[in-house]
Every structure is written in structure tokens, then in C-alpha cells.
Amino acid sequence: MVTVEVENLTRTFGKFTAVDQVSFSVQKGEIFGFLGANGAGKTTTIRMLCGLLMPSSGTASVAGFDVYTQPENIKKNIGYMSQRFSLYEDLTVRENIRFYGGVYGLSRPQISSKTDELLEFLKLQDQADALTASIPMGWKQRLALSTAMLHDPPIIFLDEPTSGVDPVSRKNFWLLIYRLAEQGKTIFVTTHFMDEAEYCNRVSIMRDGAIIELEKPQTLKTKYNVNTMQDVFMQVVEKKSL
Amino acid sequence: MQRILYLIQKEFRQILREKTFIGLIFGAPFIQIVILGFAITTDVNHVPLAIVDYDQSQMSTRLSDAFSVTESFEFEGNLNSEQEAVQALDHGRIKMAIIIPDNFERDLKMGIHPVIQAVVDGVDGNSAGVAMAYLNQISIKLQKEWMQETGGLSARMRQVHLTAIEPRMQYNASLESVNNIVPGILATMIMLITAFLTGMSIVREREIGTLEQLMVTPIRNYELILGKVLPLIVVAFLLLNVGILAAGLIFGLWMKGNIFTLYFMSLLFALSTLGLGIFASTVARTQQQAMFIAYFFMIFAILLSGFFIPIENMPPFIQGITYLNPLRYFIVVIREIYLKGTEMGLLWKEGLAMGVFGLATFILSSLRFQKRLE
Numbered sequence: 071m072v073t074v075e076v077e078n079l080t081r082t083f084g085k086f087t088a089v090d091q092v093s094f095s096v097q098k099g100e101i102f103g104f105l106g107a108n109g110a111g112k113t114t115t116i117r118m119l120c121g122l123l124m125p126s127s128g129t130a131s132v133a134g135f136d137v138y139t140q141p142e143n144i145k146k147n148i149g150y151m152s153q154r155f156s157l158y159e160d161l162t163v164r165e166n167i168r169f170y171g172g173v174y175g176l177s178r179p180q181i182s183s184k185t186d187e188l189l190e191f192l193k194l195q196d197q198a199d200a201l202t203a204s205i206p207m208g209w210k211q212r213l214a215l216s217t218a219m220l221h222d223p224p225i226i227f228l229d230e231p232t233s234g235v236d237p238v239s240r241k242n243f244w245l246l247i248y249r250l251a252e253q254g255k256t257i258f259v260t261t262h263f264m265d266e267a268e269y270c271n272r273v274s275i276m277r278d279g280a281i282i283e284l285e286k287p288q289t290l291k292t293k294y295n296v297n298t299m300q301d302v303f304m305q306v307v308e309k310k311s312l
Numbered sequence: 313m314q315r316i317l318y319l320i321q322k323e324f325r326q327i328l329r330e331k332t333f334i335g336l337i338f339g340a341p342f343i344q345i346v347i348l349g350f351a352i353t354t355d356v357n358h359v360p361l362a363i364v365d366y367d368q369s370q371m372s373t374r375l376s377d378a379f380s381v382t383e384s385f386e387f388e389g390n391l392n393s394e395q396e397a398v399q400a401l402d403h404g405r406i407k408m409a410i411i412i413p414d415n416f417e418r419d420l421k422m423g424i425h426p427v428i429q430a431v432v433d434g435v436d437g438n439s440a441g442v443a444m445a446y447l448n449q450i451s452i453k454l455q456k457e458w459m460q461e462t463g464g465l466s467a468r469m470r471q472v473h474l475t476a477i478e479p480r481m482q483y484n485a486s487l488e489s490v491n492n493i494v495p496g497i498l499a500t501m502i503m504l505i506t507a508f509l510t511g512m513s514i515v516r517e518r519e520i521g522t523l524e525q526l527m528v529t530p531i532r533n534y535e536l537i538l539g540k541v542l543p544l545i546v547v548a549f550l551l552l553n554v555g556i557l558a559a560g561l562i563f564g565l566w567m568k569g570n571i572f573t574l575y576f577m578s579l580l581f582a583l584s585t586l587g588l589g590i591f592a593s594t595v596a597r598t599q600q601q602a603m604f605i606a607y608f609f610m611i612f613a614i615l616l617s618g619f620f621i622p623i624e625n626m627p628p629f630i631q632g633i634t635y636l637n638p639l640r641y642f643i644v645v646i647r648e649i650y651l652k653g654t655e656m657g658l659l660w661k662e663g664l665a666m667g668v669f670g671l672a673t674f675i676l677s678s679l680r681f682q683k684r685l686e
Contacts, residue, residue, distance in 0.1 A: 120528050121528070122524065122527055122528060142530060142532075145528055145529060145530045146530045148528065150525070150528040151525075152521060152524055152525070154520075154521030154524065155520060155521050155522075156521055156522055156524070156525035157522070158322070158326065158522060159520075160325075160326050160329050160330070161322065161325055161326065161329075165322070165325060168318075169318055169319075169321070169322045170529070172314060172315060172317070172318025172321075173315050173318055173319070173526065173529045173530075173531050174529055174530065175314065175315065175530060218525070
């Protein structure tokens, strides 16, 4: 079942084309990786799909809703976590969960049961009433993802979720992503860590606003006759820029 | 609705967690009212004055005495000539010199109008004007006193039926400027807190990235704005009350009118300053920018409000512009309520103007505030 459908999606800023006629579709339960150098158009694409940014042309639907006309319906069906920090550092862990729960329209009993569930799941019971600023970065990241999913959305957009996190925390984060995918959630993730690309079901590689490759990691490695996604990425980016 | 409550709860948590903020809310009104109340004064006292008395008569001495006993002037002594007086002015030893001509007493008694000359240091035009007014008052008083003595003059006066104007200030009897300044400070304080804090609190969330997160939630535009604005209305309300208390405790200036009228009018006024804050947040990328934008508008609002400069003194074109300034109406309203105890019914025009401007600014700014990124 297709949950994200994109056709010729384009976004220009003045004369600059950030995203250039991009087309792809994402299946339910898939971990879809979005690779590319900085400025390749990953974030712009993700923002258009989340209803944060109007596309200039092309069509796109998320969870069956049109990005032009039904952005509010999309927002009810997605979780979004950006590379920028999304929690309030001057609120405690519990207050952050409660606030986002309230904003996502959860009822009071739902919020308290969700809070307990999340604190246990993230093993944050002891820090529940500590200011968010005081907990380690890796935990903050997982907490941020969990709060972005309080309303149990079927699709999750992650924009460079692991930048600035140590390798162990990164691994833990990806274990969390796997668990979510097993539950049938669709994960749409951008990254520039190539080892993370190996974990995706399919990856697309973007350059100058266009998608150059879109395949399973294994297929790409065979195609370019290399052992890692790192080498695939270098070859793809260098070949085209020569 | 529920979402707004969660937003409000969050805002208050953040406000209460910031100790400096609480100090600001309760300390700032006291400090502002004390310092500005004492410092901003249009009262002119102890103007250093010298007299050149060419007449040396009984009447001219009486004139000198009259100037030396009043609080308004500081009598620095007699000088011998006009040249000396000008020199003293040049050196800044005195701000005003009075020159009594030769034959002052004789001319006065004969009914020929003698002319006293006053030389005033006009560098500070406001004070100079006020000093001149005092000077006139004193000489009018003396004239009345002398009328009885000069038979010829009083006979003539009886024929002329000269109208004597005796001014009596009805609502600010001592014409103390603090009575005028303090309500003005309260008004600007409401403006400051609502315009600055609204702009900055929205832009701060943009800076740290939480605004982007809120934008992908199903929260609605109006909910987001109300959630931001309502806590700040409460803060401004607290601040106003602290200010009212400070004015009463420090200057003994308690409002004559109904406090609920003032609350209501303040709310109407705050609509436009909150709107200004929202507008600033839609234009600014950083908190500094938001502050600067709010500041830019506030300076004009204050200068063109009649707080310091009477609107009647402005060129007609500028006077026209002041009608677009909500603070202009609020300054009138808060002074009326404070000093005259004017009732709501008599202030409906100002209230209406503020309400219309407030709603327009608030709604237009809110429409500009989009849940999308640019």
C-alpha cells in the first residue's frame, strides 16, 4: 500500500530550484532513506511533504491527503522530527510529554498513560522531573521522537535525526526506528551517515535538487560493484559532477 | 480549546521558571515610576536670576523682593548693568536677567506704562517658556497691589473694567508634572511589555526550533496566537496593578476614576500592541530583530502620543498622523481616569478608536502569521 506518493514535485526560491521534478512513492511499513549532500534538497522535500512549505509545482499526497489543499489532515497523520531541537529545555521531561500530548489533542487519561508508557520505554523514570536541558543528547533525541509520535501517526518524517549524537546513541535510535517499522509505521528519514543508509529498505540519492538513484542498498552496491553505501554515495556524487 | 489551555500552561511554566522575568514584572514598575516620576518633570524650579535695577526706587526694590522670595527663582543678586547681565548669562551663572528701567516708579505712578525687560537663556526652550510664565504671574500680582497706591491709575482702571483672569487648575491643582507623567508611564509600560514580549516569545520559539515542531502539529493558527497572547495579557495586567500600587505608595497618586474602566480600556489598547508584537514576530528572524521592529514603532507611538509633547504644538500634518496612534487615545483615557475620574460613557470615542485599531492590527498581524515556513 502506498502511503506517500510524489510526482514531479518542484520547489523554487526565486531563481534557485531547490527541488527539481522529484517523483517517488513509499510503501507502508517501509524505511525510506533520503541521502544527499547538504543543500541537495532533502529538507525542502520533507518540509513540503509535512505541509510546512508550499510546493511550486507537481503533486504529492501523504496518507492519502493532498499537500496543497489538506495540510491540516496530513498533520494529524504524521510525526515530524527535525534536525533542530524540538523540545522545551526549560520544561521537565514529563511537562514536555504532557504539553505535546495536549497539543496533539490527547485526553487527560490518555496523556498520563502515554507518559508512563514512554518514560518506561525510554527508561527515563528517574529523570521524569528533571529539566530537559539536563539529560544527555542521545536521550533527548529519543524523547523528541517519542513526543512527535504521541498521537500514534502512521507516517514518521525524520530530518537528520541523529546529527550531533554519539555512535552508541545512534545505534539505539535506529533500534527504535526498526521497532516502529515492525509496528507497520512508515519511516521517511534523511541522513548523511552512510552506515545508516544500510539500515534502510530503499534509499534515494539526491543531488542539486534531483533524485539520481532510487534502489535497495544491496542493489546499488551490486550496480556500482562496491561493498558499502559510503562508496556508492561517493561514486554517484562524483560521477555526476564530473 | 483544550490545546490553548495546554499552551497557556506551558507559557506560564516557562515564565515562572525564569526568575529574572518575575523580578522584571514586579521590580520594573516600581523602578520606572520612581526614576521617571522624579526625573521627567516639566516643573521649573530655582531658575537662577539676577536683577539690574536702574531705578533704585521703593517700587523697584519691591519687585526685586517679589522675585527673591518665590520658589521658582533663585535670586543671585543685583547687577550693575545690562552688559554684566548678558555676561552672566553667557557664562551660565544665571538663566534669566530682569532689567528695571530708569524712572520705573515715576512712570508707573503717572500711568505711563513702563517696560521691564527680561533676558532669558533660551537653550532649553521649554524651561524658558515656563520661567517667562512665572515672571508674568509675579508682575501681574504686583500690578494689582500697586493699583491701589497709584490713584490716577486706579481711577482709570475703574473706567476700563479690565478683566482679570485668575487661573485655577481644576484637576491637577498644583500643576505638578508627576501627576501627568505617572499615568503616561503606566501606559507605556503596558505597551512595552505586550509588544516586546509577544514578539520575542514567538521568535524565540522560531530560533530554538520548537515553532517548526508546533507547525507540524494539528494546532490551529488562532490557537497558537491565543496561547501566546493570553498569558502575556495576564502578565501585563499584573504589571499594571503593580504600577498603580507603586504610583500610590510613592507619589500618593491614586486614581480618581473606576479601576474597572481602566482595566477595560487597557485591554482595548493592548490589542493593538499585542498585534504589533505578532507583526514583529512575522517579520523578524531573531529576537533582536523583533525587539528592534517593536522599538521602531514604539518610539513614534510615544513621541506622537501627547505624552511629552502636546499634540496641539505639532504641525497640522503631524497632528493628523497622531489620530492613527492608539497610544494617543490611551494617554488621554488613562489621564482622564486618573486625574478627573471620568466615566466610561464620556470616553467612548477613545475606546472605540482603540478598539477598532486594536482589532484591525491584531487580526491583520494574525493573518500574516502563517503556519507555513517561507
